[in-house]
Structures are given as structure tokens and as C-alpha cells.
Amino acid sequence: MAMVEGSGFKEVFTLTTQEQLNASVMPTYGRFPVVIDHGTGESCTDETGKTYIDFGSGIGTTSLGYCNEAWTEAVCRQVKTMQHTSNLYYTKVQADFAQQLCETTGYSKVFFCNSGAEANECAIKLARKYSFDKYGKGRHKILTLVNSFHGRTLCTLSATGQDVFHNYFFPFVEGFDYVTANDIADLKAKMDDTVCAVMLEYVQGEGGVNALKQEFVDAVFALCAEKDALVIADEVQTGVGRTGTFLAGEQFGHKADVTTLAKGIAGGLPMGACLASEKCADVLNKGAHGSTFGGNPVCCAGGLAVLQTVTAPGFLEDVQRKAALFREKLAALPGVASVSGLGLMIGIQLTDKKAIDVANAALEEGLLVLTAKDKVRLLPPLTMTDEEIEAGVAILAHVLGK
Numbered sequence: 001m002a003m004v005e006g007s008g009f010k011e012v013f014t015l016t017t018q019e020q021l022n023a024s025v026m027p028t029y030g031r032f033p034v035v036i037d038h039g040t041g042e043s044c045t046d047e048t049g050k051t052y053i054d055f056g057s058g059i060g061t062t063s064l065g066y067c068n069e070a071w072t073e074a075v076c077r078q079v080k081t082m083q084h085t086s087n088l089y090y091t092k093v094q095a096d097f098a099q100q101l102c103e104t105t106g107y108s109k110v111f112f113c114n115s116g117a118e119a120n121e122c123a124i125k126l127a128r129k130y131s132f133d134k135y136g137k138g139r140h141k142i143l144t145l146v147n148s149f150h151g152r153t154l155c156t157l158s159a160t161g162q163d164v165f166h167n168y169f170f171p172f173v174e175g176f177d178y179v180t181a182n183d184i185a186d187l188k189a190k191m192d193d194t195v196c197a198v199m200l201e202y203v204q205g206e207g208g209v210n211a212l213k214q215e216f217v218d219a220v221f222a223l224c225a226e227k228d229a230l231v232i233a234d235e236v237q238t239g240v241g242r243t244g245t246f247l248a249g250e251q252f253g254h255k256a257d258v259t260t261l262a263k264g265i266a267g268g269l270p271m272g273a274c275l276a277s278e279k280c281a282d283v284l285n286k287g288a289h290g291s292t293f294g295g296n297p298v299c300c301a302g303g304l305a306v307l308q309t310v311t312a313p314g315f316l317e318d319v320q321r322k323a324a325l326f327r328e329k330l331a332a333l334p335g336v337a338s339v340s341g342l343g344l345m346i347g348i349q350l351t352d353k354k355a356i357d358v359a360n361a362a363l364e365e366g367l368l369v370l371t372a373k374d375k376v377r378l379l380p381p382l383t384m385t386d387e388e389i390e391a392g393v394a395i396l397a398h399v400l401g402k
Ligand SMILES: *Cc1c(COP(=O)(O)O)cnc(C)c1O
Pocket: 114, 115, 116, 117, 118, 120, 149, 150, 151, 152, 201, 205, 206, 234, 235, 236, 237, 262, 263
């Protein structure tokens, strides 16, 4: 960069984007050494012009890939019409999205927010107030599962059943206890009269892409029904078609009292949603909760485009077909011990290589993958083509075979 005459600065050094960002952004993330510049479809390109097949989709957010045509059109149209107004007023796009989301999922009402953690905060507040309204004080405990992940706010960190997250930020929010996943005896022991809700991920994502056992999920629903405790399904990662059905709960044959969504809901725009069934749809009444940006028109427009795409005839069946193809190909690779998860939420247990080494090597070869605990984790766009699956898996095969 040239010297700026008369600016008072003798020299202006050119920083790389990585140096520039690291100098000014808090060091909370371990980032791969790549600057992503743009994307189309299921691939993105870095600053140097190198292209990557993206099996991570922004951690499951860009569910229709980069700049999907219908999505881009809807979002741009809304940006040019009205980018925001407050929730003191009504907007048609929020009304449309809420109605269609409720119709699709079978829920009565939704609260819109901006992230997964916020959606879970809403669910936790809702469960506590549901119980308070009916039974008064002292019935506020929420059971979550060991190895769960529910977010990074103080309350959702408290809900997260992993000790590594329970550091530094004391005191955490009271009123959570942790049940060992798939341990029905532990569940029964902890399900006392102070419990107002059980919160679970049908497939634990960050915890290592592990699906819950059907018997355990059945036991949660049965016990909660018996005690009038709410079941909260954290479908922030599993929802909106990720597992091959709109909600993962459909595959377990259950509808939770409350379901939270985020990640893929608006195709890469920040949005979260907390869905409530009829018996608790009006618990959060006027003044009980709120969000300045929640239900923002641009995010709702993006959400509508995603919803309409994902619920179009044949779309989810195709996700299921692609998931089966993926799983078959991955299971046959060298160095793969097993493949876990559900639908296009895929965990790969390796026989000897470390997941992070595989992710770094794949990056070198033009493929973006994620990790979760000791697994390689894939959350490919739902729109990924068979050719891209083939091409990406070929890179993984090469990396794993080295
Ligand atoms: C990602 C995730 C969250 C947190 O979502 P944010 O948008 O990062 O707040 C919560 N629950 C689950 C299951 C998630 O996968």
C-alpha cells in the first residue's frame, strides 16, 4: 500500500487479511488459515482463487448452498423493500413465515429470535413459566443430557451438559441437572418433582454426532407426559431438513412440546425460532419475552425461501437418498471405522488418524469439512449434487489413504 501523503503516518504496512482480523477480533475461534471470499452453489473460493467443495456449509447454516437463486432473489427483494422495522408493528413477511413454519411443523405458535442459543433461552423461559403459571415456585429444574450442546450464553452454557463449558464464568445459571444420554434409569432417578422440562437433541451434534436411542426418547416423552413436564427438542442443528425429514423428531415418532430451530432455518442469515405446541403457545405473553431483531423481515424472507424449497415435493426424499449415498461411500473408505448421525448430519469415526489432521489435509486438497470431538463431521448443503458428493468423497478417500 502506498504512503499516505500528509496523513501523519510515515508508512502503512500491508497486512494479510488473517493478520488484520487477528489484530482486531477477539481470539475466540480456532480458524483454518483460509480467507473465504465468495461462493456459488456448493463450492466457495478463497482470496487466492482456490476453490473448495463445502461439506460444512457454515456449520449447517447455508442449507441451500451459497447464493441459491430463489433465496438470493427473495432476500434482495426484501432488502430493497424494507430491511427492518420493530416488533411494535406487524409485517406481512413475518406473518407468512410464521404461518408456513407452524403449518409445516404442526406447532401452534413461534417466537423469532436471532440464534440457536436465543431460541433455547426462549424455550427455557417458556418451560419455567409454564410450570410457574400452573404449579407456582420450586418446579424450575431442567434436565439436559450429558454431552449436549445448547449454546454459549450463560444460561445455555449452564444447560450444556459438558464440564469443559462450565469454567471461568461463575456463577452459572442454577436449575439444571444432567442425565446420561440413553440411560433410562438415570433419567428416572433425576426426574423428581422439581423438574419442569427435559431438553434434548435427537442427534447430539457438537457432542460427536450421536443419535439418541429410540427407547430413551420414548422414555423421556412418557415420563414428561406423566409429570406434566415439557419436552424441549433442540433442533437447532437437526431441524429444517438436515436429517432427511423437516424435523428429526418425525423419525423418532414424537412431537416435542417445544422445538427450537436456528442454523439452517434462513439459509445463512441469523435467525432462531422457538416453536410451541398448543398447550404452551401463549405462555410467553405480552412483555414476557422480546428481541429487537427477532423476526427481521430480511431473515424471514430468507427463511420463507428455504422453507418453500425444503418442503417442495420430492426435496426431502432426495436428501434421504443423498444421505444414503454419502453414508455408503464413506463407510467404504480406508481408515473409516464407522459412520454416525442421521441424514445429512454425518459423523465419521476414524480408525487411526486425528479428525483435525484430516480436516486440514482436506482443506489443502480443496474440501471443507468439520470436526466434532474425535470425529470428522459433515453438514453438506441439502442441495449438494451427486457429482459433488463423488468429488468430495474422492478427496476424503485420498486424504484418508495417505
Ligand atoms: C449450534 C447449536 C446451538 C447454538 O446456536 P448459536 O446460533 O450458535 O447460538 C444450540 N444448540 C445446538 C444443538 C446447536 O447445534
